[in-house]
Amino acid sequence: MPRAAIVLALACLVAVSCAGNGDDRARSRATTASTTAAPTTAAPTTASPTTVAVTAPPTFDGGVEAIPDAARLHASWRPGCPVPLEDLRVLSLDHWGLDGAEHRGELVVHADHADAIVGVFRRLFEARFPIERMELVDAFGADDDAVMVANDTSAFNCRDVVGRPGVWSQHAYGLAVDVNPLVNPCVLSPEDVRPPEGVAYLDRTQDVAGLIRGGDVVVAAFAAIGWEWGGVWDMPDYQHFSAAGN
Numbered sequence: 001m002p003r004a005a006i007v008l009a010l011a012c013l014v015a016v017s018c019a020g021n022g023d024d025r026a027r028s029r030a031t032t033a034s035t036t037a038a039p040t041t042a043a044p045t046t047a048s049p050t051t052v053a054v055t056a057p058p059t060f061d062g063g064v065e066a067i068p069d070a071a072r073l074h075a076s077w078r079p080g081c082p083v084p085l086e087d088l089r090v091l092s093l094d095h096w097g098l099d100g101a102e103h104r105g106e107l108v109v110h111a112d113h114a115d116a117i118v119g120v121f122r123r124l125f126e127a128r129f130p131i132e133r134m135e136l137v138d139a140f141g142a143d144d145d146a147v148m149v150a151n152d153t154s155a156f157n158c159r160d161v162v163g164r165p166g167v168w169s170q171h172a173y174g175l176a177v178d179v180n181p182l183v184n185p186c187v188l189s190p191e192d193v194r195p196p197e198g199v200a201y202l203d204r205t206q207d208v209a210g211l212i213r214g215g216d217v218v219v220a221a222f223a224a225i226g227w228e229w230g231g232v233w234d235m236p237d238y239q240h241f242s243a244a245g246n
Helices: 005-038 111-126 145-147 196-201 217-223
Strands: 061-065 090-098 102-110 164-170 176-178 185-188 193-195 240-241
Touching: 061 111, 090 111, 102 111, 111 217, 193 196
Parallel strands: none
Antiparallel strands: 061 090, 090 102, 176 240, 185 193
16 A cells, blocks of 8 residues: 555544544533532422311300399299298209200209209200200299190299199299109109100100100219109109209
8 A cells, every 4th residue: 555545544543533532522521511410409398287176075154143133033933932032043054955056044943052953954964965945934924834845944933732732842942953844744643644745755765855764864963962853753753853852
């Protein structure tokens, strides 16, 4: 091969080699740049805190107040009753209704037992024992039959013992409470049930809201303050609780 041709061939080989090395260096620089670039940091996300509503359990409230004047008990008290107005107290009591809602009712009892009776209804409230209504008997003209048919839980009423004219009931002293009297009737005899509509509830095994049974929370709550349940009498008075058992 002529000398000039050899020189030309060598020059071409050197050029190709240099070009390849240049490409390798370029690729190396690109790789290095891609591996040393600052990493992309995603913006932090802050989750909104979940707010959980906390509902406080129902709290019983009961109050005791003096009777301001005879007008407050316009139908249930009169001069000649065996207890003066100043010895009576009106109680404001929370209770659960047959509708499952919380209600506020009133009872009038003797002052000596007022705080104890508030404690009884506190226990009934905490046990969620249902009471259909709790209004003073004055809302019914102090008519005991109307009170019972309405299933109204009540206490003071200046009246005689049912079926015993001339004998003051413990209700006349503020020493008795009748609870849900329609579904807890008074049995004067097998033929005389008060109220008459209460005959439907003489079967005490029924699953009836507000019905009282021996050993239940109602009987236990009154027994704790020394009051007797009429449901154990020979002629049972299932609604009746009293301090002296009358």
